[in-house]
Amino acid sequence: MRSAFLALLAARPAHGYELRQALEQRFGSALPPMNAGQVYTTLARLERDGLVTGEDVPEDSRQKRIYALTDAGRAALDEWVTAPTPGPRLRDEFFLKLVLARDAGVADPRRLIERQRHEYLQALRDLAALGSDGNGVGSLLAEGAALHVEADLKWLDLCERRLIEEEG
Amino acid sequence: METVLRAEGLAKTYSGDGIDVLALRGVDLEIGNGEFVAVMGPSGCGKSTLLHLLGGLDRPTAGSIELAGRRVESLSEAEWAVLRRRELGFVFQFFNLVGTLTVAENVELPARLVGDSPADARRRREELLERLGVSARADTLPSHLSGGQQQRVAIARALVNRPTVLLADEPTGNLDSASAAEVLGLLRELKAEGQTLVLVTHDARVAAAADRVLAMRDGLVVDETRLEDRREPSAVVSQLLRLEV
Numbered sequence: 537m538r539s540a541f542l543a544l545l546a547a548r549p550a551h552g553y554e555l556r557q558a559l560e561q562r563f564g565s566a567l568p569p570m571n572a573g574q575v576y577t578t579l580a581r582l583e584r585d586g587l588v589t590g591e592d593v594p595e596d597s598r599q600k601r602i603y604a605l606t607d608a609g610r611a612a613l614d615e616w617v618t619a620p621t622p623g624p625r626l627r628d629e630f631f632l633k634l635v636l637a638r639d640a641g642v643a644d645p646r647r648l649i650e651r652q653r654h655e656y657l658q659a660l661r662d663l664a665a666l667g668s669d670g671n672g673v674g675s676l677l678a679e680g681a682a683l684h685v686e687a688d689l690k691w692l693d694l695c696e697r698r699l700i701e702e703e704g
Numbered sequence: 705m706e707t708v709l710r711a712e713g714l715a716k717t718y719s720g721d722g723i724d725v726l727a728l729r730g731v732d733l734e735i736g737n738g739e740f741v742a743v744m745g746p747s748g749c750g751k752s753t754l755l756h757l758l759g760g761l762d763r764p765t766a767g768s769i770e771l772a773g774r775r776v777e778s779l780s781e782a783e784w785a786v787l788r789r790r791e792l793g794f795v796f797q798f799f800n801l802v803g804t805l806t807v808a809e810n811v812e813l814p815a816r817l818v819g820d821s822p823a824d825a826r827r828r829r830e831e832l833l834e835r836l837g838v839s840a841r842a843d844t845l846p847s848h849l850s851g852g853q854q855q856r857v858a859i860a861r862a863l864v865n866r867p868t869v870l871l872a873d874e875p876t877g878n879l880d881s882a883s884a885a886e887v888l889g890l891l892r893e894l895k896a897e898g899q900t901l902v903l904v905t906h907d908a909r910v911a912a913a914a915d916r917v918l919a920m921r922d923g924l925v926v927d928e929t930r931l932e933d934r935r936e937p938s939a940v941v942s943q944l945l946r947l948e949v
Contacts, residue, residue: 566947650919654929655940660912662937666945681944682909689908693746 537570537578538587542605542613545588549604552576566677579603587612634695649696656689705736707770708868708900709758714767715923716753727753729923730767735869740891740901742911745920751904752873754920758902759792759871760784772868789818793862795903797874799854801846801861807833808842811860818865825864832860836890852883859890863899870894872903876910888913 544555552575559567579601582588587609590601605613630652637643660682667678716728728750735741743751756762758769760776769777772791779787788794801810808829815825833839836856838849846854855875862870875891876884884907892913895901903910911917912931919927937945 563947566945568946650927653919653927655938657908657912657917657929658931658934659938659940659944660908661931662934662941663944664909664912665933666937666941677945677947681941684944685940686908697746 537574538582539613539616541578541582541603542587542609542616545603545605546610546613549602551600551602552579555579555603562673563677564674566674582609631695634699638699645700646696649692649700653689653692656685656692659685660689705739707734708737708772709733709735709902710768710770711754711758712768714754714757714769715765716750716757716762717765726923728757728764731923731925733758733918733925735900735902738895738898738900739916740895740914741903741916741918742914743902743904743918743920743925744906744908744911749920750923751920753923755871755873755902755904758869759794760788761794786818789814790865791868793865793867793870795855795858795862795870795872795875797877799846799851799858799878801854801858803846806843806845807838807849807857810846810857811864814861815864828864829860832863833857836860850883851879852886855879855883855887856890859887863894869900869902872901872905874905874907875903876905876907884909 540559541555544550544558550558552572556570556572556575559570579588579590583590583603585608587606588603589606590603592599593602594600630648634645634648637648638645663678663682663685667675667682711731711733714728714731714733715726718725718727731750731754733754743754745751753762757764760779764777767777768775771787776784776787794800801807802813805813808826811829811832812822812825815828816822820828829842830839833842836859838853838856838860841849841853841857846857849857855878859875862872872891876887879887888907888910891901891903891910895913895915901914903914905911914931917929917931918925919929
């Protein structure tokens, strides 16, 4: 969340609630739910590290802390933006399951692959519906997800060939 | 749902050089009216053979086929030719348009072959080309069109006689991803209008638009997935769409 806040503050100073709202508006349901506590803890840490400054401004009968990006914050943001992003991890519990269940003889690997294939095909179906919703950012994200699922399906084919047909 | 296409124990053996190749080893299949069924499987699994048998482009070694309530597996070549034109539409990976005929003539051809008047054939051709967004190319030769446009023309041709079943063999297999997405959109529309579709594909996105996906291996259907339109996306999807901030 730190870098996302720095990026938002690069446009203009804002208070915590505005930052949270801006992220929610931009990415909608793609974001995990954020609670106010997380938002303020993150901002407090950014301030402690000298990446933002906070200033209390009276608004209505209350105080609001408005945050602004410092030069160090700008440098940290540039570093985040320009650094290559680590690729998607193969966080694949299924692969672990497939190999271990097959070795232990506790499940038919062919059935496991079939079940996983059903799951991925239905995921592609769900994504096609989401992608046609018209929301620009949302449909782009859905498209990215669909490309990943297609790759996962190809990988399942490969698992089937290598683990079942070739090794028997 | 009324069954429009049924196969039982469908088998095909190709013989040559003293070796028998069992391309299809007993497939049972029922396709309901308005259903969209996709067949997937690795090269050589028999999926194209299955489609060819269902469409009468090849004859089974064993088994039966019932199309629109009629047993058809032992029809003569001439009888099949008539039945194909009236009841079936075909779409192929490489479009198979007649290169010496214009787009309009290609689409009208099946209608003229079943004896429709030139005026009727023309009217339906105009409707279809309009709908598929290729009406401006009606007087062009197919070779002057992009792959995506040629496939749309091929789909128009397959639909001109309002077939009971549209059969397609890798309809997006030779298209770039943008054209493939267009053709897929079209298939979805046809399905929504109640067109019965059976297609063979390697393209998971195309298969994901189907009501059922059959998996073939070594000449047999080994698995079937039923897909549905859901309000709530699956756990896989929610996880994929979850950004980490």
